[in-house]
Amino acid sequence: MSLATDSADQPTLYKRIRADIEKRILTGEWPPGHRIPFEHELVARYGCSRMTVNKALSELAQADLIERRRRAGSFVRRPQHHSAVLKIADIRAEITALGRTYGYELIHRKLRTATVADCDRLGVKKAGKVVAIACRHSADNVPFAVEDRLIDLSSVPDAATADFSREPPGSWLLHHVPWTEAEHTISAIVADDRAAKALDIAVGAPCLVIDRYTWRSARTITAVRLLYPGDSHRLVARFKGG
Amino acid sequence: MSLATDSADQPTLYKRIRADIEKRILTGEWPPGHRIPFEHELVARYGCSRMTVNKALSELAQADLIERRRRAGSFVRRPQHHSAVLKIADIRAEITALGRTYGYELIHRKLRTATVADCDRLGVKKAGKVVAIACRHSADNVPFAVEDRLIDLSSVPDAATADFSREPPGSWLLHHVPWTEAEHTISAIVADDRAAKALDIAVGAPCLVIDRYTWRSARTITAVRLLYPGDSHRLVARFKGG
DNA sequence: TTGACTTATATGTCTAGACATATAATCGTG
DNA sequence: CACGATTATATGTCTAGACATATAAGTCAA
Numbered sequence: 234m235s236l237a238t239d240s241a242d243q244p245t246l247y248k249r250i251r252a253d254i255e256k257r258i259l260t261g262e263w264p265p266g267h268r269i270p271f272e273h274e275l276v277a278r279y280g281c282s283r284m285t286v287n288k289a290l291s292e293l294a295q296a297d298l299i300e301r302r303r304r305a306g307s308f309v310r311r312p313q314h315h316s317a318v319l320k321i322a323d324i325r326a327e328i329t330a331l332g333r334t335y336g337y338e339l340i341h342r343k344l345r346t347a348t349v350a351d352c353d354r355l356g357v358k359k360a361g362k363v364v365a366i367a368c369r370h371s372a373d374n375v376p377f378a379v380e381d382r383l384i385d386l387s388s389v390p391d392a393a394t395a396d397f398s399r400e401p402p403g404s405w406l407l408h409h410v411p412w413t414e415a416e417h418t419i420s421a422i423v424a425d426d427r428a429a430k431a432l433d434i435a436v437g438a439p440c441l442v443i444d445r446y447t448w449r450s451a452r453t454i455t456a457v458r459l460l461y462p463g464d465s466h467r468l469v470a471r472f473k474g475g
Numbered sequence: 476m477s478l479a480t481d482s483a484d485q486p487t488l489y490k491r492i493r494a495d496i497e498k499r500i501l502t503g504e505w506p507p508g509h510r511i512p513f514e515h516e517l518v519a520r521y522g523c524s525r526m527t528v529n530k531a532l533s534e535l536a537q538a539d540l541i542e543r544r545r546r547a548g549s550f551v552r553r554p555q556h557h558s559a560v561l562k563i564a565d566i567r568a569e570i571t572a573l574g575r576t577y578g579y580e581l582i583h584r585k586l587r588t589a590t591v592a593d594c595d596r597l598g599v600k601k602a603g604k605v606v607a608i609a610c611r612h613s614a615d616n617v618p619f620a621v622e623d624r625l626i627d628l629s630s631v632p633d634a635a636t637a638d639f640s641r642e643p644p645g646s647w648l649l650h651h652v653p654w655t656e657a658e659h660t661i662s663a664i665v666a667d668d669r670a671a672k673a674l675d676i677a678v679g680a681p682c683l684v685i686d687r688y689t690w691r692s693a694r695t696i697t698a699v700r701l702l703y704p705g706d707s708h709r710l711v712a713r714f715k716g717g
Numbered sequence: 718t719t720g721a722c723t724t725a726t727a728t729g730t731c732t733a734g735a736c737a738t739a740t741a742a743t744c745g746t747g
Numbered sequence: 748c749a750c751g752a753t754t755a756t757a758t759g760t761c762t763a764g765a766c767a768t769a770t771a772a773g774t775c776a777a
Contacts, residue, residue: 421705463663
């Protein structure tokens with residue numbers, strides 16, 4: 234017993250089953266609440282074993298497209314309208330991907346014992362030493378973003394001696410610190426005097442702000458604020474939902 | 476042959492295997508590039524069948540934490556630093572979740588044949604009729620966001636007769652249109668005269684803008700621009716990466 | 718040294734079963 | 748009719764195999 238009902242199976246069978254169902258959901262043929270055929274029905278339709286259709290349905294459940302209920306069956310979920318995948322690229326990668334010349338400039342670097350404000354920003358009770366960095370990224374010699382960063386040296390001691398005059402701290406951290414988790418907060422402000430000068434825009438011009446707080450297994454790594462000219466930069470997020 | 480080496484298996488075995496490995500990656504014990512034990516090694520360690528460890532590893536690969544290479548093994552991926560899950564909640568849900576009173580007000584509603592600008596905004600060559608809506612959301616009677624929306628009636632005919640004076644178009648669409656895909660663009664602007672009046676903020680105050688373009692299987696559904704006061708609203712995105 | 722060929726092996730997919738478990742539906746009883 | 752006990756069933760997890768396939772590594776010839 235094997236093989237499917239129609240068409241050559243270039244992709245593997247479970248992928249085809251998954252794609253078939255996903256298509257019916259996305260076209261609206263199977264609206265939210267609709268019961269997906271039972272596993273044993275799909276087994277019959279595709280002429281395969283239950284593990285195969287189970288793998289397809291499990292992946293759909295993982296992607297939140299369907300909900301699986303014991304004894305009841307699998308149902309198309311109501312779209313969530315809640316989560317989108319936001320691509321926040323490394324700035325250098327983002328600029329070079331646009332075919333523009335990346336420029337980097339260290340404005341300020343200071344090693345100091347953490348102030349109360351620093352601790353607050355890093356979300357720690359008491360920190361030892363930190364590195365505070367201000368720098369600017371540019372595309373084709375036009376200011377692209379200014380970065381204001383704090384690195385917790387008790388988590389990343391090597392950062393004390395790293396040369397941030399050549400390499401942006403973001404790239405350096407990316408290569409020197411393994412997997413982390415982070416939280417981004419996006420907001421809008423108007424450029425004050427200092428920001429306007431750094432970004433070469435008018436005082437009062439809109440700016441997009443990304444605050445990123447990064448940690449690894451409960452240890453703070455770094456906190457950074459990125460300031461972009463609001464009219465020239467955009468964040469794009471794709472998603473599936475309602 | 477069954478059961479694992481240590482501790483009671485409250486979660487199922489494959490979940491425990493996945494969690495074990497994920498923990499070692501996230502703590503840095505297994506840095507990027509590190510080779511995960513082969514499936515047959517994990518089979519021996521956990522005393523289970525290969526399908527069980529395969530399921531654990533497959534899920535880790537799906538989450539981009541590891542990369543699997545035939546003949547070579549499975550490796551901890553270099554963190555991507557690229558994608559974050561951004562929660563963009565339904566405005567009503569967002570406000571009520573904060574324990575505040577949601578308010579809605581229809582400012583403007585017009586049914587018209589699509590202008591060139593409308594078609595451009597909807598990303599279609601030529602549209603028939605559209606509904607243009609302007610409305611305002613408030614929290615505890617304080618303006619929270621203004622919405623400027625276009626709905627393509629050739630895709631959603633029912634929207635022509637829907638009563639948007641009571642129900643926000645976002646909620647209505649959520650309940651009347653099945654699964655869709657969307658693209659969000661986030662940027663910053665300063666409030667012009669009209670926006671300032673609608674949001675009860677000063678002209679020139681920063682605003683966060685979300686432009687959302689929604690479609691279902693190649694058919695445009697709606698395009699909407701949401702304008703938030705930039706200092707009072709924040710978008711938060713969690714992620715795992717570098 | 719280099720390039721072509723062969724081989725070994727880890728993953729990718731799949732099977733035909735199994736038992737566990739949550740729960741919808743049914744049945745019985747007060 | 749309301750409510751508790753029972754049963755049927757769809758999913759959840761797992762096994763012990765199988766063959767396919769991409770490819771790293773080794774082999775050999777030019």
